[in-house]
Amino acid sequence: xxxxxxxxxxxxxxxxxxxxxxxxxxxxxxxxxxxxxxxxxxxxxxxxxxxxxxxxxxxxxxxxxxxxxxxxxxxxxxxx
Amino acid sequence: xxxxxxxxxxxxxxxxxxxxxxxxxxxxxxxxxxxxxxxxxxxxxxxxxxxxxxxxxxxxxxxxxxxxxxxxxxxxxxxxxxxxxxxxxxxxxxxxxxxxxxxxxxxxxxxxxxxxxxxxxxxxxxxxxxxxxxxxxxxxxxxxxxxxxxxxxxxxxxxxxxxxxxxxxxxxxxxxxxxxxxxxxxxxxxxxxxxxxxxxxxxxxxxxxxxxxxxxxxxxxxxxxxxxxxxxxxxxxxxxxxxxxxxxxxxxxxxxxxxxxxxxxxxxxxxxxxxxxxxxxxxxxxxxxxxxxxxxxxxxxxxxxxxxxxxxxxxxxxxxxxxxxxxxxxxxxxxxxxxxxxxxxxxxxxxxxxxxxxxxxxxxxxxxxxxxxxx
Numbered sequence: 001x002x003x004x005x006x007x008x009x010x011x012x013x014x015x016x017x018x019x020x021x022x023x024x025x026x027x028x029x030x031x032x033x034x035x036x037x038x039x040x041x042x043x044x045x046x047x048x049x050x051x052x053x054x055x056x057x058x059x060x061x062x063x064x065x066x067x068x069x070x071x072x073x074x075x076x077x078x079x080x
Numbered sequence: 081x082x083x084x085x086x087x088x089x090x091x092x093x094x095x096x097x098x099x100x101x102x103x104x105x106x107x108x109x110x111x112x113x114x115x116x117x118x119x120x121x122x123x124x125x126x127x128x129x130x131x132x133x134x135x136x137x138x139x140x141x142x143x144x145x146x147x148x149x150x151x152x153x154x155x156x157x158x159x160x161x162x163x164x165x166x167x168x169x170x171x172x173x174x175x176x177x178x179x180x181x182x183x184x185x186x187x188x189x190x191x192x193x194x195x196x197x198x199x200x201x202x203x204x205x206x207x208x209x210x211x212x213x214x215x216x217x218x219x220x221x222x223x224x225x226x227x228x229x230x231x232x233x234x235x236x237x238x239x240x241x242x243x244x245x246x247x248x249x250x251x252x253x254x255x256x257x258x259x260x261x262x263x264x265x266x267x268x269x270x271x272x273x274x275x276x277x278x279x280x281x282x283x284x285x286x287x288x289x290x291x292x293x294x295x296x297x298x299x300x301x302x303x304x305x306x307x308x309x310x311x312x313x314x315x316x317x318x319x320x321x322x323x324x325x326x327x328x329x330x331x332x333x334x335x336x337x338x339x340x341x342x343x344x345x346x347x348x349x350x351x352x353x354x355x356x357x358x359x360x361x362x363x364x365x366x367x368x369x370x371x372x373x374x375x376x377x378x379x380x381x382x383x384x385x386x387x388x389x390x391x392x393x394x395x396x397x398x399x400x401x402x403x404x405x406x407x408x409x410x411x412x413x414x415x416x417x418x419x420x421x422x423x424x425x426x427x428x429x430x431x432x433x434x435x436x437x438x439x440x441x442x443x444x445x446x447x448x449x450x451x452x453x454x455x
Contacts, residue, residue, distance in 0.1 A: 008312060009236050010271050013393040018317070042396045046270055046424075049262040057324045058261075072321065074312065076262040077236035079274040080123045080211040080284070 001026055001067035003033070011050065011073040014043045024065070030054065031061040033071065050075050084108055089181060093135055106300040107135060113299045114138035116203040118191060118219055120171045121145075122274065122284030123209030123233050123291060125157040130292035131207075132175040136299065138183040139175065140203060143168040144190045150455060154281040191215055193336035196222035207231045207295050209288065211273060213265045214339035220245060220258035224333045229298055232258060233291040236271070238280050238316035240287035243325070244294050247307040255307040260330035265343040269392050269420035275455070276413065278378045283315055351422040354409060354435045356443045369407040374421045383441050383453045385411060395421055399429045411437035413455070 005020040012018055024033065030052055038044050052059050053072040065071070085107070090097065096107050115136050117124050120143040131139055147155075147162040147170060162170045168186035175184045187199055191210075200206060200222050208219045208230055216234070223230040223246050230245040245257040290311070297303045312321045354362075362369065371387035373380060380389055387409075390398045402408055402425065410418040415438050422434045437443075445452040 008314070009239060010266075010393055013391065043393050046267050046396075049264045049266050051261055053323045056321060058326050072312075072323065074310075074323070075271060076213070076216075076266060077234045077239065077241060077271060078211060078213045078216055079235040079277075079279055080119050080121050080209040080233075 001028075001065075003028075003065060004068070004070045005037075006070060006072045008073060009075040009077045010047070011044075011075050014041050014047070015073075028065050029061065030059050030063045030065065033065060034061070037073075047075055085111075089135070092179075092181070096134070101302055102300065106302060109300045110135050110296065111137045113204045114140070114202065115295055115299070116140040116142065116200060116206045117209060118142045118206065118215065119209040119211060120155075120157060120167045121151065121209060121211060122154045122235065122279065123288035124171075125155045126285050126288035127207055127209055127292045127295070128157065128171055128175055129178065130289060131295060132179045132182050132184070134292075134296055135179065136182060136296075138185070138203075140185045140187060140199070141168050141171055142187045142189065142191050142199060143171065144188055150275075154279065154284050156285065191218060193218060193339065196336060197226060200226045200228060203228060205229050205231060205295055205298055207233075207291055209233060209291070213271075214343045214345060216258060217265060217342060218336065218339045221333045221336055224254075224257055225336070227254075230257065231291055231295045231298065233287050235274065235279055235283050235287050237277055238283060238314055240283060240290075240311075240313045240315075242287060242290050242294065242306060242311040242313075243309065244298060244305045244307045247298065247305060249307070256325045256327065257330060257333075259333065260328070261310065261325055263331055267420075268344045269417040272376055272392070276379070276417070277376050280315055286315065287313065351419050351426070352435045353415075353419075353438045355438050356447050359409060359437055360448050367407070369409055370403045372402060372408060372410045372418075372421075373412070374410055374418050375412050379413060379455070382455050383445070385441070385444060387411060390421075392417055392421065395424060396428065399425060402431065402434075404431065404433060406433065407435060408433055409435045409437050412440045414442050415440040 003022050007015045051074040054069050093107050096102050117128055120141050145167050147158045147165055147167055157171050157174055168188050172184045172186050206223050206228050229247045232245055233242045247255040294305055297305050308325050310323045373387035373389045376391050410421050412418040419436045422436050425431045445454045
């Protein structure tokens, strides 16, 4: 199935783009997705505080993803 | 009609008095409340102006910095004539001129674990407009320990985040706080500050105004504040999102800690360094070495030393571009991010030929080339 990944803040720099379409197996959880992203983009391993939202809701790691889910990667920002 | 308000106040706040849901009751609540604003910078500017204009009874400003020319692109509280002056003092004068009916107090200090709880005491609400992670966590924890809501906003390049943390709900429980969202800070140097990553000048105007609006809503009890929700705004794509933050409690907060250490900013292991003078001479002599610039692309356009650019977020991915068979010098603006990069590369990839350029671009501009732009 295909997922849409939206990157905010510094996650945009890590992905090199704002939006990414990612093909994943059908039984993928948020944790699996994180692992997959880590494999492709090792910098995510340093971003320990990355929040992941699925369809505008903060998501626990064991949540099973569905086709067409929109995943947002939200790192903290500190500017004022 | 009660005589709670003077004729002058009735004239000044006329549009609030006639506003349905707000009215005399809303204005009375504002007048009887107090807000502590942390940081009088990009977010603090619109925030303070609107809170004072709206008639919040007492406003505190925690700010230790002076007005710098690079502030004027977004910090609309200040003018050319204020350069070099204490931001807090200028802000107090400006707010008193705008609305002499509000009480304004300046705390000319850096917020710390030692002073936060005593400064927060007596305020109904804190609005966080600081510019660094240690203070963000400190403000959050001090709000939780003091039982005060934290109207939070933060900006980055074209993006803003807004939320209302630790809000007391009707059932007596407190809403989520910053640590429910981000339990751990990012490692130092990973997320650029406004100085490092740049920021669209009008962005804090937009986001700080939203913050003022949330503060006024919380104080007056009007509408639905962003409790348990995080608002995200991207000016570049003009898109926004509201994300639900779960009620599951974050880490317990029982005392204030050392936030510099928590954010990894405490004195860390020393890295090999080279001064700008020595670096200059090496170049003159034609020594073969590799120069790596670990700043953001935007910064290179302002000032550069001709190094290969590897932004902090790409360092691990780009480790194979860094030579192992000769001396490698890493630099950034001040030497902080490049020291972090040297540390990271040594730890993760076993480099032993890396040197940090002490003081970075700033030292180069001071000691070698005064025509180089400092930013």
